[in-house]
Amino acid sequence: MALLEVxxxxxxxxxxxxxxxxxxxxxxxxxxxxxxxxxGESGSGKSLTSLALMDLxxxxxxxxxxRLRFDGIDLLGIREPQMRKLRGNRMAMIFxxxxxxxxxxxxxxxxxxxxxxxxxxxxxxxxxxxxxxxxDKVGITNAASRLRQYPHQLSxxxxxxxxxxxxxxxxxxxxxxxxxxxxxxxxxxxxxLRLLADLKSEFGMAMILISHDLGVxxxxxxxxxxxxxxxVVESGAARPVxxxxxxxxxxxxxxxxxxxxxxxxxxxxxxxxxxLPNLIGxxxxxxxxxxxxxAMAECEAEIPLVHPEPQHDVRCIRLPALEAMA
Amino acid sequence: MTDIxxxxxxxxxxxxxxxxxxxPAAAFMRRSLRHSxxxxxxxxxxxxxxxxxxxxxxxxxxxxAQDLARRMxxxxxxxxxxxxxILGTDKLGRDYLSRLLYGAxxxxxxxxxxxxxxGTIGTLLGVCAGYFGGKIxxxxxxxxxxxxALPVVLVALASAAIVGSSLxxxxxxxxxxxxxxFAVVTxxxxxxxxxxxxxxxxxxxxxxxxxxxxxxxxxxxLNALIVVATLEMAHAILLEAALSFLGLGVQPxxxxxxxxxxxxxxxxxxxxxVIGIPATxxxxxxxxxxxxxxxxxxxxxxxxxx
Numbered sequence: 307m308a309l310l311e312v313x314x315x316x317x318x319x320x321x322x323x324x325x326x327x328x329x330x331x332x333x334x335x336x337x338x339x340x341x342x343x344x345x346g347e348s349g350s351g352k353s354l355t356s357l358a359l360m361d362l363x364x365x366x367x368x369x370x371x372x373r374l375r376f377d378g379i380d381l382l383g384i385r386e387p388q389m390r391k392l393r394g395n396r397m398a399m400i401f402x403x404x405x406x407x408x409x410x411x412x413x414x415x416x417x418x419x420x421x422x423x424x425x426x427x428x429x430x431x432x433x434x435x436x437x438x439x440x441x442d443k444v445g446i447t448n449a450a451s452r453l454r455q456y457p458h459q460l461s462x463x464x465x466x467x468x469x470x471x472x473x474x475x476x477x478x479x480x481x482x483x484x485x486x487x488x489x490x491x492x493x494x495x496x497x498x499l500r501l502l503a504d505l506k507s508e509f510g511m512a513m514i515l516i517s518h519d520l521g522v523x524x525x526x527x528x529x530x531x532x533x534x535x536x537x538v539v540e541s542g543a544a545r546p547v548x549x550x551x552x553x554x555x556x557x558x559x560x561x562x563x564x565x566x567x568x569x570x571x572x573x574x575x576x577x578x579x580x581x582l583p584n585l586i587g588x589x590x591x592x593x594x595x596x597x598x599x600x601a602m603a604e605c606e607a608e609i610p611l612v613h614p615e616p617q618h619d620v621r622c623i624r625l626p627a628l629e630a631m632a
Numbered sequence: 633m634t635d636i637x638x639x640x641x642x643x644x645x646x647x648x649x650x651x652x653x654x655x656p657a658a659a660f661m662r663r664s665l666r667h668s669x670x671x672x673x674x675x676x677x678x679x680x681x682x683x684x685x686x687x688x689x690x691x692x693x694x695x696x697a698q699d700l701a702r703r704m705x706x707x708x709x710x711x712x713x714x715x716x717x718i719l720g721t722d723k724l725g726r727d728y729l730s731r732l733l734y735g736a737x738x739x740x741x742x743x744x745x746x747x748x749x750x751g752t753i754g755t756l757l758g759v760c761a762g763y764f765g766g767k768i769x770x771x772x773x774x775x776x777x778x779x780x781a782l783p784v785v786l787v788a789l790a791s792a793a794i795v796g797s798s799l800x801x802x803x804x805x806x807x808x809x810x811x812x813x814f815a816v817v818t819x820x821x822x823x824x825x826x827x828x829x830x831x832x833x834x835x836x837x838x839x840x841x842x843x844x845x846x847x848x849x850x851x852x853x854l855n856a857l858i859v860v861a862t863l864e865m866a867h868a869i870l871l872e873a874a875l876s877f878l879g880l881g882v883q884p885x886x887x888x889x890x891x892x893x894x895x896x897x898x899x900x901x902x903x904x905x906v907i908g909i910p911a912t913x914x915x916x917x918x919x920x921x922x923x924x925x926x927x928x929x930x931x932x933x934x935x936x937x938x
Contacts, residue, residue: 362835365766394837401836407829411851421837472837 308335309512310359310480313373317354317536320366324586328354328367330536336480336529341506341513343523343544345559346533349582352516353402355533356482359514360399361389377479395425398473402485404466408457414441414468415453422475433475440471444501463494467501474505481506482514487522499526521563524548532556535582535593542618552620552628555594592622600624663931670927676920684736692718693727695734695887700725707905719909722895728906731887732913738888739917742803742872743865749807750868751861754814759845759853761815762822772815779812784871792880802881806868817860821853855932862925866918873914889914 317329329351336342346352358369361381374381376397381389393399401407409417418437422428428436434453441449444467457465466486473481483502487495503526506513517523523530524544531541532555540553551557561576569575580597583589591606592598598605602624609621622628664670683690703725706713713720719728761772784806791805825831826849834848873890875881882888884895889910896906 360836362832390838390840392838393835394839399833399836401829401833403829407833409830409834409848409852411854424838424843469833472833 309338309377310336311373311375315358315371317358318368326586327589328536332538334531336512338512339510340528341515341526342529343515343527344531344533345517345520345523347518350533351536352533353484356484356516360393395476396478397480398478400469400473400483400486403489404462404469407469408465410457413454413456418472418475421472425476440474444471462490466490466498480512484516520559536585537593540620546618552614552625553622554598554600600627667927667931669923673920673923673927677924680736680917683733684740687733687737691730691733693730695730696885698724698726704903735887735889739869743869745803746806746868747861747865750811751814754811755818758815758818759822762819763826763845776812776815784809788875789880797880797883799882802872802875806871810864810868813860813864817856818853821856822849825849825852859925859929862921866921870918
C-alpha cells in the first residue's frame, strides 16, 4: 500500500465572480522512500495541492476528494486535533521562503527544540542533542553556536538548511517541499537539492517536491506529475517523462530550458505563447487547448487519460498526430 | 554521506559569522543609549519612579498631617519661604512636597494598573480579531467601534455618580475604557503577522491555535504593544487628574496631583505655586512617559521587521 494515496483531489476557491477551480480532480500516490515531483507554472495549483494534503488551505479554499489516505489513515474523515498530531510529526513541510519562514523572535535552537517537543515528550536536553545532530547532518558547521543565533543572523541558504532540519526533527514519513530552492542562489540550489535527496534516502522518507523548475526536478525525482491549470496533464516515472515527453505542454516546458553545450548561443529559447486559462466557472475539455499548436475541435470535449507506455499517463487526444510529427 | 560532507566543505557553509553574534538585547541597549529623546524621557521617568517609591523615606512630613497655624506657606524660593516646608504648605497646612511625592505614587499606580487591565483586554480582542478574521473580526470590530463611540469622561462621570468615586473605582473604570487603542493596534499587527510564513510554518509543524497566538504572534507584536502601553499610561494619568479635578476621581485626603490642582484653584491668583507645582509635576511625568514611548517606537522598529 502506498504511503500517500490521492484520488480526485479538488480544491475550489469561492471568489466574488464565482467558484475558482484551482485543483481539478488530480490523483497521485507516493510510496515510502520515493520522490514525487509536482511540476507546473505559477498558478497551476501546485502549492494549493500541498496545502490541501496538510489541511492548511486558506479559509476560502475548500478541499474535497474521492480518497485521501496517508499510511492507511483517512485524512478526509479525521478531525483537526488528530490532523495536528500528524502535521510536523509524520508529514512535514518545507516552505519556499527561508527568509521569512523562521520566527524572528526566537533563536534557531528554540524553534528546533519546540518543533520536536510539540509532538514528543522528550527532555529539553534530548531535543537539543537531536537539533545539534540534525544541524550537523544538514551541513551546518559550528552547530552549537548556531543554536543560539536568531534567524536574521543567518543567510538564506543556512536558513533553508535550518528549515530542513526542523522538518526532520520528528523523523516524518513524508516531507512536502514547496519550491524549496526557488528563493535561493543557483549555486546553493544544487546543494540543497542534493542534501534533500541524500537525507530522503538516509532516513527512508517519502518526498513530494513541488517546483516550477524542470531542471531542478529531473535530478532528484523518481516520479513526475506535470500540473497545468489544476489538472495533471502528464505523469509517470521521471525518466520516460523527461526523456520523451508526450504532452504538448510538457514538451513546451522542456524546450524552455537551455542546455549548456546543446543550445546554440543566440538561438531563441522555447516559449509557450498565451497564458493560463481563467479557472473561474465550469471547466471542460483540455485546459491547454488555447495555447496548443495541435489543438482541434475535439479538444473541447472531455479528454481521457491514455497510457502510451507503462508508468506513463498522458491526458491528450492528439498523441497520434504528435507521434507522426516526430 | 560523501555528498553531505562535500556540502559541508563548500564556501557558503564554512564561513560562519566570526564575530560573536550580538544578541537582540545588546543591540537594543546600544540603540537606546544613542536615542536622546528616549534617554531624557527615561531618566526623568526613572527619577520620578524612584522618588515615588522612596516617598516614605524621603518625605519630610506626614502628607496627611494638618497644621492650620502654618497654612499657605510659600515655597522656599519665595521671599517668605523657609526650608522647613520646601514647597510650602496647602490650605490645611499640609506639607506640599510630601503630598507631591505621595501623589506620584498614586499617578504611577493608576497609570500602571489601568494599562495592565486595558492592555490585557485590548490585546486579547485585537489578537483574536486579527488572527481569526471573518465573523469574529466583524463582531470584535463592532465592539471596538462601540467603545470608540463612548466618551470616556462622560462614562467615568456616570459610573462615579452610580457607584461613588474612589481610587480603585478610577482604576477599574479607566481600565475597562482605555483598551480601544490596544485592540486596534494589535489587530492590524496580528493581521500582518498571521499572513507571514513562519505562522504557516508553525501550523505545518502542528502547533495548536492558542500556541500560535501566544508564542508565535504575541512576541512579534510586543514592540507595538509597549509603545501603545506607554502612551495609554500617560493618557490614564491625565484622565485621572481630570476626574480628580472634577471631584469624581480620587477622593480627599489622598494626595492625587489632579486633586491638589483642584484644591488650589481658588488660590491661583494670589498663590500661583499651589497650582503651579502639581501641574508642573504632571506635565513632567506625562512628557517623560511620552518621550519614552516615542523613543521605544524608534528603537524597536527597524530590526524586527526583517
